Amino acid sequence: MHSAIPKPSPAGKILWAAIALVGAWCLGVVALRRGEPINAIWLVTASMAVFVIGYRFYGQFVARRVLMLDPSRATPAVLRNDGLDYVPTDRWVVFGHHFAAIAGAGPLVGPVLAAQMGYLPGTLWILVGVVFAGAVQDFMILGLSLRRDGRSLGHMLREELGQVPGVIAMVGVLVLMMIVLAVLALVVVKALTHSPWGTFTVAATIPIALLMGVYLRYIRPGRILEVSLVGLVLLLLSIWYGKTVNDTPALAALFDFDAKSLAWLLIGYGFFASVLPGWLLLAPRDYLSTFLKIGTIALLALAIFLAAPTLRMPALTQFVNGTGPVFAGNLFPFLFITIACGAVSGWHSIIASGTTPKLLANEREATMVGYGGMLMEAFVAIMALIAAASLHPGVYFAMNSPGAIVGTTVEQAARTISDWGFMVTPGELTETARNIGESTILGRAGGAPTLAVGMAQLLHGILPGEGMMALWYHYAILFEALFILTTVDAGTRVGRFMIQELAGMAWAPLKKTDSWLGNVVATLICVGLWGYFLYQGAVDPLGGINTLWPLFGIANQMLAAIALMLATVVTVKLKRERYVLVPAVPAAWLVICTLTAGWQKLFDAKVSFTAVVDKYTAALAEGRLLAPAKNADEMQRIIANNRVDMILTGLFMLLVLTMLAFSLRVIVKAWRANRPTAQEEPYVALSSVTP
Amino acid sequence: MIARVWKWAVQTARLCCGVPDYDAYVRHLRAHHPERQVPSYKEFFRERQEARYRGTGGRCC
Numbered sequence: 041m042h043s044a045i046p047k048p049s050p051a052g053k054i055l056w057a058a059i060a061l062v063g064a065w066c067l068g069v070v071a072l073r074r075g076e077p078i079n080a081i082w083l084v085t086a087s088m089a090v091f092v093i094g095y096r097f098y099g100q101f102v103a104r105r106v107l108m109l110d111p112s113r114a115t116p117a118v119l120r121n122d123g124l125d126y127v128p129t130d131r132w133v134v135f136g137h138h139f140a141a142i143a144g145a146g147p148l149v150g151p152v153l154a155a156q157m158g159y160l161p162g163t164l165w166i167l168v169g170v171v172f173a174g175a176v177q178d179f180m181i182l183g184l185s186l187r188r189d190g191r192s193l194g195h196m197l198r199e200e201l202g203q204v205p206g207v208i209a210m211v212g213v214l215v216l217m218m219i220v221l222a223v224l225a226l227v228v229v230k231a232l233t234h235s236p237w238g239t240f241t242v243a244a245t246i247p248i249a250l251l252m253g254v255y256l257r258y259i260r261p262g263r264i265l266e267v268s269l270v271g272l273v274l275l276l277l278s279i280w281y282g283k284t285v286n287d288t289p290a291l292a293a294l295f296d297f298d299a300k301s302l303a304w305l306l307i308g309y310g311f312f313a314s315v316l317p318g319w320l321l322l323a324p325r326d327y328l329s330t331f332l333k334i335g336t337i338a339l340l341a342l343a344i345f346l347a348a349p350t351l352r353m354p355a356l357t358q359f360v361n362g363t364g365p366v367f368a369g370n371l372f373p374f375l376f377i378t379i380a381c382g383a384v385s386g387w388h389s390i391i392a393s394g395t396t397p398k399l400l401a402n403e404r405e406a407t408m409v410g411y412g413g414m415l416m417e418a419f420v421a422i423m424a425l426i427a428a429a430s431l432h433p434g435v436y437f438a439m440n441s442p443g444a445i446v447g448t449t450v451e452q453a454a455r456t457i458s459d460w461g462f463m464v465t466p467g468e469l470t471e472t473a474r475n476i477g478e479s480t481i482l483g484r485a486g487g488a489p490t491l492a493v494g495m496a497q498l499l500h501g502i503l504p505g506e507g508m509m510a511l512w513y514h515y516a517i518l519f520e521a522l523f524i525l526t527t528v529d530a531g532t533r534v535g536r537f538m539i540q541e542l543a544g545m546a547w548a549p550l551k552k553t554d555s556w557l558g559n560v561v562a563t564l565i566c567v568g569l570w571g572y573f574l575y576q577g578a579v580d581p582l583g584g585i586n587t588l589w590p591l592f593g594i595a596n597q598m599l600a601a602i603a604l605m606l607a608t609v610v611t612v613k614l615k616r617e618r619y620v621l622v623p624a625v626p627a628a629w630l631v632i633c634t635l636t637a638g639w640q641k642l643f644d645a646k647v648s649f650t651a652v653v654d655k656y657t658a659a660l661a662e663g664r665l666l667a668p669a670k671n672a673d674e675m676q677r678i679i680a681n682n683r684v685d686m687i688l689t690g691l692f693m694l695l696v697l698t699m700l701a702f703s704l705r706v707i708v709k710a711w712r713a714n715r716p717t718a719q720e721e722p723y724v725a726l727s728s729v730t731p
Numbered sequence: 732m733i734a735r736v737w738k739w740a741v742q743t744a745r746l747c748c749g750v751p752d753y754d755a756y757v758r759h760l761r762a763h764h765p766e767r768q769v770p771s772y773k774e775f776f777r778e779r780q781e782a783r784y785r786g787t788g789g790r791c792c
Contacts, residue, residue: 121759122759123751123755123756123758123759123760124751124756124779124782125782127751127752127755127756127759129742129746129751129752130739130742132739132743133739133742133743133746136743136746136747137743137746137747140743140747141747257777261772261773261776261777262750262772262773262775262776262777264744264745264748264750265741265744318780318781318783318784319777319780319781322784323748323780323783323784326748327748330744330747330748331744399746530784533784537785
């Protein structure tokens with residue numbers, strides 16, 4: 041029935057036993073050594089051993105037994121080859137493309153935030169999560185789509201679960217996307233607040249991209265590589281010139297904004313960028329940010345291998361008890377919500393059922409692309425965690441804690457953080473800020489600045505030089521900002537099409553995507569939705585990330601739960617009930633995590649949105665004002681914002697429960713059926729199509 | 732060897748930007764649709780660029 045897993049040769053057995061021993065030894069050092077700091081190389085080696093073993097044994101198990109991939113079966117790329125969307129492509133090219141599409145800012149942010157609990161909880165969740173949940177999700181959705189003409193997640197949900205759950209899931213995806221855009225834009229706001237150097241370089245990307253767009257369209261059409269090199273040189277020049285802007289008061293004043301103004305600028309930018317033609321601004325930025333992203337990840341890996349930093353953050357901090365300043369809540373469930381991308385990310389199910397299944401030339405190659413691609417992303421997450429954990433913990437907490445908790449001056453912050461047991465002096469905090477060319481490092485939550493400081497210190501250790509650290513820091517900030525702005529821009533477009541599709545169900549003319557009015561109205565709605573959450577984050581008493589990141593995590597894990605539920609349903613429908621636990625266990629785990637986190641965000645006395653509402657309402661009734669509100673109106677606004685977050689959390693929970701109920705119903709029916717009931721396309725032999 | 736790696740890198744880089752292999756497309760057209768006119772690289776590139784931002788697809792967070 042299914043092909044057996046080949047028996048390894050004696051030499052192979054020895055090799056795998058050696059990898060297992062090395063991995064176990066390194067993991068033991070990472071997990072058990074206390075009291076003295078350990079080197080990051082232990083962590084890197086342990087992760088690599090886990091990934092290799094996970095791929096060879098669990099990945100192959102899923103491929104052969106659960107998905108029953110068949111090398112003799114023709115893939116959609118072969119069957120529907122049109123040279124454009126469906127193209128049988130070399131597997132390494134597909135791998136590169138898939139990795140570039142799934143890896144983004146997410147795996148760089150979550151692990152940095154989670155480092156407040158120490159490096160150990162985050163590491164263990166990334167390693168276990170990716171092998172048993174994240175990579176399984178990506179791989180299984182890719183496998184399902186491969187057997188269904190490369191159909192999208194939404195389409196497969198409608199076919200296998202029914203019309204209604206399909207539409208419900210689509211609304212969930214839209215809301216998730218709005219939260220993603222808002223929280224990513226907020227990361228940029230946090231990084232650029234009162235940073236003329238950073239703001240100047242990010243602003244400079246707009247004219248650079250316009251120039252590249254015109255060049256690609258009219259001067260040398262389609263020469264992506266050469267125009268990207270020109271763009272890269274201009275970007276590096278703008279980083280270099282940023283120092284002059286920073287040091288010249290008259291110029292610096294032009295690029296010095298507070299969080300609110302930056303939020304408005306981003307909202308305005310998002311609107312214009314997504315109604316302009318794609319080739320002018322979006323496409324060139326897209327190219328630049330894709331190449332810069334891969335380059336920066338490679339640079340980070342190189343820096344970690346060469347610098348081999350010591351992890352200065354303890355393995356576990358006292359904040360595992362839920363009192364941490366960066367995000368509130370206990371290790372369970374909030375660690376599993378905070379690190380989404382890198383361990384398991386629902387968003388990948390959209391990519392894995394998008395372009396990738398239309399490119400694979402053979403089903404056998406899906407393991408490497410689907411399972412292996414996600415392992416690579418987990419490795420990026422581990423590297424981000426290392427960069428954060430190799431920082432001075434005092435600096436880490438100063439950057440990531442809200443001003444409402446640690447105070448707004450370096451003296452207050454140093455005192456509070458030293459009281460926590462992470463000895464740091466005000467001098468060290470100002471020194472770090474000066475080294476990176478910024479006025480302050482306080483209140484720079486959101487992961488990007490922390491990672492940038494971590495990277496800057498690592499690279500500075502390898503290539504020392506006067507003022508180099510500030511250049512590295514602004515390079516890292518520019519990379520993340522450029523990347524995030526491209527996501528905001530492209531996401532607004534996708535959101536606009538989704539809104540037009542949904543609105544078109546109510547009033548047909550809105551559906552026409554080439555109509556100018558429909559375009560502007562839908563874009564306004566889309567920008568308004570994420571803009572609302574972005575602005576809310578910019579005026580939030582706890583700095584925004586603290587409030588919005590859990591919402592993002594819940595939404596992302598909710599989508600992952602839906603994707604894994606689909607995989608579970610199809611496994612049962614194919615009458616492979618023996619293996620149902622492979623997708624069902626991670627699905628159940630994510631349902632438990634999202635529902636518990638949602639419940640605590642609604643009803644817990646300490647971490648809930650409800651508690652904030654109660655606190656501000658009580659203060660308002662007594663006529664008191666609570667920071668950062670300066671008058672009764674702002675108090676009201678904070679209350680209203682937290683009510684919206686409550687409603688949203690409730691909606692997410694309802695959505696998960698509804699999808700769970702629909703899935704269970706289909707599973708019971710399929711379990712009772714005496715034959716396979718899945719909607720797979722019929723088998724076509726590869727040998728009958730290719731000569 | 733170096734030529735092969737370079738070709739792989741260029742093809743991957745282009746695909747990451749939503750532009751598939753032009754040579755493969757031309758081969759496909761010649762083999763299966765000889766009646767159609769083969770577009771120039773410029774036309775091919777523009778069509779692909781517009782297709783990429785037409786809505787669907789996307790990238791990760």
